[in-house]
Structure formats: C-alpha cells, structure tokens
Amino acid sequence: QTFVNRRTGDVVNVAVILGPAGPIAVHTPEICYSSQQYQQISKRRREDFSDGHSLWSASFRSTGVDAQSFIVYYGWSSGDHWRASHDPRFEFAGHPYLYKLQLAGRSSQLDMEANRAVCRQFLEEYLHLLDQRLLSRGAPG
Numbered sequence: 616q617t618f619v620n621r622r623t624g625d626v627v628n629v630a631v632i633l634g635p636a637g638p639i640a641v642h643t644p645e646i647c648y649s650s651q652q653y654q655q656i657s658k659r660r661r662e663d664f665s666d667g668h669s670l671w672s673a674s675f676r677s678t679g680v681d682a683q684s685f686i687v688y689y690g691w692s693s694g695d696h697w698r699a700s701h702d703p704r705f706e707f708a709g710h711p712y713l714y715k716l717q718l719a720g721r722s723s724q725l726d727m728e729a730n731r732a733v734c735r736q737f738l739e740e741y742l743h744l745l746d747q748r749l750l751s752r753g754a755p756g
Contacts, residue, residue, distance in 0.1 A: 616628070617629075620733075623722075624723035625720070625722050626720065626721055627718060627719070627733065627734060627737045628718065628719045629716075629717070629718045630715075630718075631745070632715045632717075633712055633714050633715075634712065634713065635712065636704075636709075636710045636711065636712060636713040637704060639691070639713040639714075639715045640700075640703035640704040640713060640715075641703075641704055642715075643671075643689065644687040644717060644719075648675050653675045653677055653678060654675065654676050655674070656674045656675060656676050656684065657727075659671045659672065660673075661699040662735070664735075664738060664742055667696045668690070668697040668698075669690065669697065669699040670688045670690040670699050670716070671688065671699040672686055672731070673686070674687075674727055674730070683721065684727060684730065685719050685730055686734055687718065688716075688717070688738060689716060689718070690715075690716055691703045691707060691713055691714060691715050691716075692713070692714040693707055693710045693713060693714070694714070714749070718738065718741075720734040720737065721733070
C-alpha cells in the first residue's frame with residue numbers, strides 16, 4: 616500500500632505479509648533490492664520504537680538514471696511484537712505462520728535523514744494501528 620503526504624509529497628510504501636514461517640523469515644530487503652537495480656548504501660541497523668517494537672533499517676539508492684535514495688524498515692512478528700531478529704528463521708522456527716512488515720520511504724527533500732524522519736514518524740503511528748488491529752489477535756493457527 617502506498618501512502619502519500621499531500622502537503623509535503625513524502626511517500627511511504629508498506630507491505631504486511633503473513634505466511635509460512637520459513638519462507639517469510641529468509642526474504643530480506645538486502646537480497647530483494649540488491650537484485651533489482653538498487654545498491655545498498657548503509658549497513659542495516661536496529662531501531663527501537665514505542666511499545667517494545669524493533670525493526671531493521673537500511674538505506675538504498677537506485678542504480679538507474681534518477682539515482683533516488685530511500686530507506687527500508689523491516690521486521691517480523693509471530694503475533695506479539697515486531698522484532699529486528701538477527702536470525703528470524705531460527706528465532707521463529709516452530710511457528711506455523713509469521714508476519715513480516717516491510718516499509719520503504721522517501722522524503723520530498725531527497726535527504727537520507729529526512730527519509731529516516733518520514734519513516735519513523737509514519738511507523739510510530741502505524742505500529743500502534745497494527746497492534747490494535749492485527750497483533751492483538753495473534754497469528755492464525
């Protein structure tokens with residue numbers, strides 16, 4: 616789903632996926648974007664959010680003519696908190712289903728720190744909504 620701030624022009628793309636734990640755990644943005652004409656320009660780093668959530672973040676830049684940069688946040692949940700797991704395949708082994716949250720955002724200011732600020736502000740609100748509407752019910756199974 617794509618969210619656009621009509622006032623600022625900031626853009627955030629969000630995907631929440633639910634599926635078998637094994638395949639959901641191993642597909643990371645570092646693998647996906649790097650194979651699709653994007654270059655990773657920062658190592659991933661763990662970022663903490665309110666209510667005990669944590670997500671990985673990493674910055675990427677298009678290798679195309681536009682060379683746009685953006686930031687990606689991602690993490691997994693078995694139905695409780697979102698986690699920036701070092702080894703999600705091992706950590707979530709035995710769970711029949713796993714949620715994955717992945718968000719990519721860019722600021723209209725075309726600045727990496729502005730990208731981070733846009734995403735963090737969005738996530739503080741979005742994670743609260745996911746808690747209420749999704750995680751409070753737990754993963755099916």
